[in-house]
Amino acid sequence: MDRHAPTRWTTFASPARFDRLAAAVARWCWAVALVAGLAGLYVGFFVAPTDATQGEAYRILFIHVPAAWLSMICYLAIALWSVVGWVFKVRMASRLARALAPSGALYTAMALWTGALWGQPTWGTWWVWDARLTSELILLLLYLGYIALVESIDDERRAAQAGALVALVGALNVPVIYFSVRWWNTLHQGASISLTAAPSMAQQMLLALALCTVAFWAHAIAASLTRARAISLEQEADR
Amino acid sequence: MNELSSLLQGHGHFVWGAWLPCLVLLVAEALLVRARLRRARADAARHLGEESS
Secondary structure, eight states: OOTTSOOOGGGGGSHHHHHHHHHHHHHHHHHHHHHHHHHHHHIIIIISOOBTTTBGGGGGHHHHHHHHHHHHHHHHHHHHHHHHHHHTTOHHHHHHHHHHHHHHHHHHHHHHHHHHHHHHHHHSOSOOOOHHHHHHHHHHHHHHHHHHHHHHOOSHHHHHHHHHHHHHHHTTHHHHHHHHHHHSOOSSOOOSOOSSSOOSSOHHHHHHHHHHHHHHHHHHHHHHHHHHHHHHHHHHHHO | OHHHHHHTSTTHHHHHHHHHHHHHHHHHHHHHHHHHHHHHHHHHHHHHHHHHO
């Protein structure tokens, strides 16, 4: 093999090569998740000041916001990998999509749970059927439907195709979740962080949120890659 | 520690009710996927051994 030849992205479609790369990336991501998570806990509880209007309840947002972001990003990643797997007939892409689903479902459930616990002291209610909350609940049902469908079909290729359909149709719900606070008059407030505007929160709060977000990203990548390696080994053994 | 004890007053139970289950779930997921990988590796090794014998 020519060592100077450019690496093509399909190189890592080979399960053996994917396994080696995923093992190395996952190891680093587990470490980052642990360090950033512990730092986020410290800054979030010991450094960030009490909020003037929300009191201590705002500390729930350090876990709620990253979980909500990851719930949407994981679903979009599932849709993307499903399309790659379907169109280019890449097994590892479909396996990655499958591996992302349990983590995405977990983050969605966490976003709903922490949102309810934040809503009660702040809004005075655990739940309202507004656009943001309802579309996030639909996302959880989509995740559960995707997982149930893919796990119920023994043939890997047919399972990947059926899952891709659900992932693609369900992906339409993600922009609805994101823009719901702009499109409709909802109880849920708009985005707290914007790329185009200065942050409206204290630096320590922003730092805690950033650390927790890094921890969630690293956890999602590490868990998905580790699960994809396991799925790959299981499927290759069955072939 | 003053920060922690003050969290137990007011809205502290909401904060802990949100954080603790999430931390437990995140750690549990990490342990479960790693256990699944170890199991898959052991099965694959056994499978290879059976094929080669």
